[in-house]
């Protein structure tokens with residue numbers, strides 16, 4: 001059903017330049033990251049205040065108008081994409097740092113603030129934010145919370161859920177719930193923020209957040225090394241946890257992934273030769289001023305030498321500058337989409353000891369059925385989180401459902417979960433029951449029904 005004329009005129013009355021419709025809606029707002037354009041939404045709303053968000057929701061609730069919340073549109077599960085005649089509610093104009101409280105070590109921000117802006121504000125005030133991920137320049141804090149983003153530093157600081165102390169949200173009927181707690185301990189009844197963290201815009205619109213800050217980190221020490229087998233990768237993970245001061249990232253790239261990136265990353269000279277080994281990116285960063293950075297560098301060098309003597313590591317490089325460290329990260333983070341037709345992304349978690357066997361079986365089964373397929377395995381291994389990028393390497397073949405069925409059946413067999421950090425959105429909705437029990441799903445539906453009885457918040461997503 002198209003948007004009602006009455007609702008549209010009520011929306012226009014909320015403020016100039018808040019609403020646009022038809023061809024005036026840039027295609028960006030209905031084109032998911034790395035995917036073809038979705039249907040154009042009924043309207044695009046860009047509120048400039050929290051009150052405006054609440055007014056919009058109140059009106060949409062009265063008219064039964066479906067709403068898709070949008071952050072920075074970097075999500076990889078198509079959760080922010082309109083499916084039909086919803087209105088898009090973009091939080092992009094609701095941005096800004098409202099307060100940094102050095103005593104509480106907190107930062108209070110509006111939901112549309114880009115992650116990188118929050119990171120920079122924290123650094124300037126002598127702190128570090130616990131979340132970092134490749135899309136930092138575009139993704140928003142509201143989107144990070146709505147997806148419970150994981151990222152590159154989860155082994156040190158946890159996931160987004162662990163950074164959030166307080167939240168402000170607008171419910172489906174326009175009710176504003178302000179719960180901007182700054183305290184680490186607050187057991188006064190249910191901790192309601194957890195309902196919204198990871199709810200992918202289906203239970204409420206996040207408008208503000210209070211985030212925890214950590215003492216500022218010194219510039220990191222970054223190394224890339226080659227490791228012969230998946231058993232060796234697990235062994236050095238355990239030793240890195242124990243022996244490396246300030247371990248912050250432990251990222252693993254399977255041999256095919258490294259070879260592909262070395263060949264396809266524009267302007268890149270591979271820092272280590274392409275071999276059939278695993279490539280492990282290790283980063284350490286201690287609190288600024290707590291320990292001499294030379295000591296951290298020395299610890300990393302010593303550990304690399306020990307691993308080489310034990311023949312677990314066969315080659316390694318230590319970044320001598322931030323620029324070199326960025327090059328090492330570029331290999332891990334910058335998957336060149338254009339060279340991977342119909343790329344299908346997976347973001348699974350598995351018991352860490354089973355990841356090697358899972359990846360080998362998965363590759364074997366994929367290639368047995370689609371011999372030309374490119375299957376790239378990489379991930380935040382320290383968090384048990386494996387990403388897989390699969391392209392059947394055939395512009396005429398996009399058997400997405402068949403590939404998904406194969407991978408998710410294996411994930412279930414290995415007792416993993418279909419989403420580690422990207423969420424369910426649209427893409428993983430058909431498979432949710434592989435990772436949740438009927439009782440869990442029933443409770444999720446009860447929550448949704450109770451909090452959004454008209455089903456206007458991001459319909460067709462998650463459940």
Ligand SMILES: Cc1cc2nc3c(=O)[nH]c(=O)nc-3n(C[C@H](O)[C@H](O)[C@H](O)COP(=O)(O)OP(=O)(O)OC[C@H]3O[C@@H](n4cnc5c(N)ncnc54)[C@H](O)[C@@H]3O)c2cc1C
Nearest residue numbers: 071072073074075079134140142143144146150151201206
């Ligand atoms: C290069 C790259 C690297 C990435 N690396 C990682 C990574 O390491 N770890 C990781 O977890 N993810 C990663 N992602 C995925 C993505 O960046 C995250 O999921 C991010 O948290 C999404 O934020 P966003 O603002 O772009 O949200 P969007 O994509 O706009 O939205 C995502 C979901 O949140 C909902 N939403 C957005 N804002 C709000 C709000 N204010 N209130 C309620 N609901 C809202 C949307 O409806 C949608 O369901 C990566 C993506 C890219 C492109």
